[in-house]
Amino acid sequence: MSGDSIPNPPLSAPKGAPRMRSGDRRELVLEAATEVFGAFGYVGSTTGQVAAAAGVSQPYVMRMFGTKEKLFLEVLGRALGALLAAFRTEVARDSEVHLGRRLGGAYVSMLSQRGVLLSLMHGFVLGSDPVIGAYARAGLLEVYALLRDEAGFSPAQSQQFLATGMLVNTMIGTRMIDEFDTNPAARELLEAAFPDTLNLYTVLGGSEHTT
Amino acid sequence: MSGDSIPNPPLSAPKGAPRMRSGDRRELVLEAATEVFGAFGYVGSTTGQVAAAAGVSQPYVMRMFGTKEKLFLEVLGRALGALLAAFRTEVARDSEVHLGRRLGGAYVSMLSQRGVLLSLMHGFVLGSDPVIGAYARAGLLEVYALLRDEAGFSPAQSQQFLATGMLVNTMIGTRMIDEFDTNPAARELLEAAFPDTLNLYTVLGGSEHTT
DNA sequence: GTCTATACCAAGATAGAC
DNA sequence: GTCTATCTTGGTATAGAC
Numbered sequence: 001m002s003g004d005s006i007p008n009p010p011l012s013a014p015k016g017a018p019r020m021r022s023g024d025r026r027e028l029v030l031e032a033a034t035e036v037f038g039a040f041g042y043v044g045s046t047t048g049q050v051a052a053a054a055g056v057s058q059p060y061v062m063r064m065f066g067t068k069e070k071l072f073l074e075v076l077g078r079a080l081g082a083l084l085a086a087f088r089t090e091v092a093r094d095s096e097v098h099l100g101r102r103l104g105g106a107y108v109s110m111l112s113q114r115g116v117l118l119s120l121m122h123g124f125v126l127g128s129d130p131v132i133g134a135y136a137r138a139g140l141l142e143v144y145a146l147l148r149d150e151a152g153f154s155p156a157q158s159q160q161f162l163a164t165g166m167l168v169n170t171m172i173g174t175r176m177i178d179e180f181d182t183n184p185a186a187r188e189l190l191e192a193a194f195p196d197t198l199n200l201y202t203v204l205g206g207s208e209h210t211t
Numbered sequence: 212m213s214g215d216s217i218p219n220p221p222l223s224a225p226k227g228a229p230r231m232r233s234g235d236r237r238e239l240v241l242e243a244a245t246e247v248f249g250a251f252g253y254v255g256s257t258t259g260q261v262a263a264a265a266g267v268s269q270p271y272v273m274r275m276f277g278t279k280e281k282l283f284l285e286v287l288g289r290a291l292g293a294l295l296a297a298f299r300t301e302v303a304r305d306s307e308v309h310l311g312r313r314l315g316g317a318y319v320s321m322l323s324q325r326g327v328l329l330s331l332m333h334g335f336v337l338g339s340d341p342v343i344g345a346y347a348r349a350g351l352l353e354v355y356a357l358l359r360d361e362a363g364f365s366p367a368q369s370q371q372f373l374a375t376g377m378l379v380n381t382m383i384g385t386r387m388i389d390e391f392d393t394n395p396a397a398r399e400l401l402e403a404a405f406p407d408t409l410n411l412y413t414v415l416g417g418s419e420h421t422t
Numbered sequence: 423g424t425c426t427a428t429a430c431c432a433a434g435a436t437a438g439a440c
Numbered sequence: 441g442t443c444t445a446t447c448t449t450g451g452t453a454t455a456g457a458c
Contacts, residue, residue: 022423039339043254046451057425062453125336127386128250137385141396148396159378159403160371166381167374174348175338185352185359192370233441257433268443273435429454436447 029054029061031115033075038115041122042072042132073135076123079116080139084146086110091150099151100161107165108194111172121169167193240265240272242326244286249326252333253283253343284346287334290327291350295357297321302361310362311372318376319405322383332380378404 032054036045047068051058065071086106095102110116123136140162147158171177171190179186243265247256258279262269276282297317306313321327334347351373358369382388382401390397 025423041252041254041336041339043252044337044339047453048451058451059426059453059455060424063424066453068452121381122336124381125252125332125384126255127384128252128255133386137387137390137397140381140385140387141390141394141400144400145396148399155399155403159400160374162400163371163374163378163404166377167370170332170335170351170377173336173338174351175344176348176351179348179352183352185356186348188359188366189352189355189370189373192366193374236441258435259433269433270435270437270444271442274442279434423458425456425458427455427457429452431452432450434447434449437445438443439445440441440443 025056026064029056029064030074030078033071034079034113034115034119036115037072037075037122038118042068042126042129047071069131072119072123072132075115075119076132076135076139079120080142082113082116083107083110083120083143087143087146088150091146100153100157103147103151103161104164108168111168114172117165117169118173121166121173124166164193236267237275240267240275241285241289244282245290245324245326245330247326248283248286248333249329253279253337253340258282280342283330283334283343286326286330287343287346287350290331291353293324293327294318294321294331294354298354298357299361302357311364311368314358314362314372315375319379322379325383328376328380329384332377332384375404 029050033045033050036050036053039045040049047061048058050071051061054061061071065074086109087103090102090106091099093102107117120136120139123132124140126136127133144158144162147153147161148155151158153161171193176186176190180190181187240261244256244261247261247264250256251260258272259269261282262272265272272282276285297320298314301313301317302310304313318328331347331350334343335351337347338344355369355373358364358372359366362369364372382404387397387401391401392398
């Protein structure tokens, strides 16, 4: 990988900018970490990359989070929290549209902050790590429980919903979107997985999209 | 089911054993690599681990495959090949059982050699790496093409089949099976995803099964 | 609160003996 | 064909200045 990381400009504040409250700094780093971990995975990312993306020094990231593992766990926790919150909002909302469809939409919407679902996905694959693996597993089950108990899905429906989510993650992870225009099979598979084509542009556009 | 899943002890031949043909050695290392990469992912694995699992020296692994990346690509290629072959066998077979069900069974059967599907899964998540990511993406599309063109699935059916496969991979990756007995939700989700409970024992039993 | 400098280790890769 | 020894790089984490 010759390239340095991640998308566009570092999130850093300009050098002379007024000091921000440390809570905000923390947020900033967590957001950067979400992107980086989402792109390269837990082991594949370096704390230096995260620091660079956040516009702070690498030792400072360490200072704030202690270890890379703790940082990743926080990223996972936030990602999971965001996902659950989005689902709960949809469950609570009064609408004529079928709930399954709305939850699907909520899921796909989260792809606009790319790192979130991808970080989760990377967590799911880390079963070999006792700490991270256990955490991710619990998270997956939490989502399942929500679908079944709060959304009222049957086990089979919940399973199918999760399954589609995993395929979506995988397709994002493999950058299959890059083949959307050139490879008919890729396009077909993408269109079959995504609830409606409109949402695809959210994904396609990355940070650039305007709805 | 050729069946020798990799057992726990190193695969090394006893020190004084007769020399094996180099092709066999290569096979041995590739099998070991499949297990290791499946367990820890591409970045998370070391060539030293692979070497240890195969009972050879780390530099020798390098000598044989050149780079860690090339080794992983060979692992991916073999895994993909095995999967496609298993599916094609099922497509060709004459049976009353619905093809979708048989393909599902074939997929689950592959879990007995754990590393195979997990290695693939790890490849799918590596979209950030231009070489590996591209390779994995092509592989995923190849599977899709098989389902659609050779198995005669509709795009929607193919998508759903793949999706379930991804969820299965994820559940294996997170070691969710470990919670099968203790966590009812885990059990429910596992049972919803796996075509029939019998096959669960294939997974649960790891290398012990005889079928 | 945030940086620079650096210690320390692990991992991929190479050299070269047998 | 396979090993031991080793070079090199890069990444986490710490020390400590400002």
